Amino acid sequence: GNIDLDVVKSARSWSEGIKRYSEQKKKPLFDVTPMPEMVTTYQKSREDAAVNPILQKFNDPVYEHRLQSLETNHLSKTLNHAWDKQLMREQHFDVITQIPKRGHIHEVPYVQRLKPPSLITATRNEGYDLLSTLGHDQHHWAPPDRRPPRISTPVKKQQMLTAVNKPRGYDIISNRFHEDHGPQSKWESENIRQTTVEKFWDNRDFNPITCSYYDAEKEDFYNTRLKELLLLQGSNAIDRLPPTLAKSESLMYNICTGVVKDPVRLERKIEQERAALEAKAIRIRAEEMMRVRGDVRAAAAAERKDARVSHARYTSVTDRGFHILSNQSFDQA
Structure with a gap:
C-alpha cells in the first residue's frame, strides 16, 4: 500500500x-463516494418565504439594502409633501397657542379674517334657547320674519311588541274583552272546564270504596281480562317456577318416550336456539372477514416495507468501494 x-x-x-x-x-x-446532500422541507420553506415576519426584513440582503437606500433618499421628499398637505387641509396656526405654523418659503402667510355674524354662526346647534327652553322660532335674537323655521318633530318609531309591553286584550275594569267578547268568553269557559276535567281524572282513576274504576269502559275491560286470566291459571303455573326448572326440556316432552307435553313452549325454545345459531354464524362470518382483511393489510405493509427506499442500503453498497461481480473500484468505473 x-x-x-x-x-x-x-x-x-x-x-x-x-x-x-x-x-x-x-x-x-x-476516495469515498460522498453522500448526496439531503434537502429537507424546512430548507424549501425558507426559500419560499421572502420576508422574515419577526425581523420585518427581506431575506435577500441585496434587495433589503436597495429598499433601505430608496426609503432614505425619498424620506425628506415624502415628509415635505406631507407637511404641505397638512398646511393645506388644517389650520395655519396652533389652536392652543395661536402661533402661526412655519411653512415653506413659497407659502403665502395666512391672515385670519373675522366674518360678520349671520343666522348660521350666531345660532346654536341645540335648536332651542338654553335659558327659556323655547325653540328658535319663538325665542331668538333675530326678527320674527328672519328666525329659523321650527324643527319638525321626528316621527316616533313604532315600538317592537314583546310579551312585556304588548297591549292587553282584556279590560280589568269592565271585565270585558276589547274585541269579540262573546266568542272569547265562551272559548275561555270551555278551556277552563276541560282543564278542570283533566285535573279531576288525573288523581281519580280508581274508587277505593266500591273497588272499581270510575270509567265504565275501563271497568268492563278489566273484568273481561280477569276472566281470561282465570281460564289460563293452570298453564301460568310454570311461570312461577325457578327459571332453570321452567326452561328445562323435561317439562316440554318426555325424554324417554319422546311424547310432547307442551308443544307451544317447545316450539318457542327451538326457535330461540335457531335464532342464536344464526346470530353466532353471522358473528363468525364477520370475524373471518376481519381476519382475512387483517392478513391482507399485514402482507401489504410487509411488501411496502421491503420496497421502501433505504439510505442504509445505498451506503452498504458504496461503502464497500468496489463492485462485487467485476471487482472494479467505483471511482474508476
Missing part, C-alpha cells in the same frame, strides 16, 4: 513516529 515504514525513523521522537504511522493506516485506500 501507501504506508511509509520510514516515518518512525524520520520522526523527531518515537511517539510522533507512532502517531504518523497510525494516521497512515487509517487513511482510506480510495
Whole structure:
C-alpha cells in the first residue's frame, strides 16, 4: 500500500513516529463516494418565504439594502409633501397657542379674517334657547320674519311588541274583552272546564270504596281480562317456577318416550336456539372477514416495507468501494 515504514525513523521522537504511522493506516485506500446532500422541507420553506415576519426584513440582503437606500433618499421628499398637505387641509396656526405654523418659503402667510355674524354662526346647534327652553322660532335674537323655521318633530318609531309591553286584550275594569267578547268568553269557559276535567281524572282513576274504576269502559275491560286470566291459571303455573326448572326440556316432552307435553313452549325454545345459531354464524362470518382483511393489510405493509427506499442500503453498497461481480473500484468505473 501507501504506508511509509520510514516515518518512525524520520520522526523527531518515537511517539510522533507512532502517531504518523497510525494516521497512515487509517487513511482510506480510495476516495469515498460522498453522500448526496439531503434537502429537507424546512430548507424549501425558507426559500419560499421572502420576508422574515419577526425581523420585518427581506431575506435577500441585496434587495433589503436597495429598499433601505430608496426609503432614505425619498424620506425628506415624502415628509415635505406631507407637511404641505397638512398646511393645506388644517389650520395655519396652533389652536392652543395661536402661533402661526412655519411653512415653506413659497407659502403665502395666512391672515385670519373675522366674518360678520349671520343666522348660521350666531345660532346654536341645540335648536332651542338654553335659558327659556323655547325653540328658535319663538325665542331668538333675530326678527320674527328672519328666525329659523321650527324643527319638525321626528316621527316616533313604532315600538317592537314583546310579551312585556304588548297591549292587553282584556279590560280589568269592565271585565270585558276589547274585541269579540262573546266568542272569547265562551272559548275561555270551555278551556277552563276541560282543564278542570283533566285535573279531576288525573288523581281519580280508581274508587277505593266500591273497588272499581270510575270509567265504565275501563271497568268492563278489566273484568273481561280477569276472566281470561282465570281460564289460563293452570298453564301460568310454570311461570312461577325457578327459571332453570321452567326452561328445562323435561317439562316440554318426555325424554324417554319422546311424547310432547307442551308443544307451544317447545316450539318457542327451538326457535330461540335457531335464532342464536344464526346470530353466532353471522358473528363468525364477520370475524373471518376481519381476519382475512387483517392478513391482507399485514402482507401489504410487509411488501411496502421491503420496497421502501433505504439510505442504509445505498451506503452498504458504496461503502464497500468496489463492485462485487467485476471487482472494479467505483471511482474508476
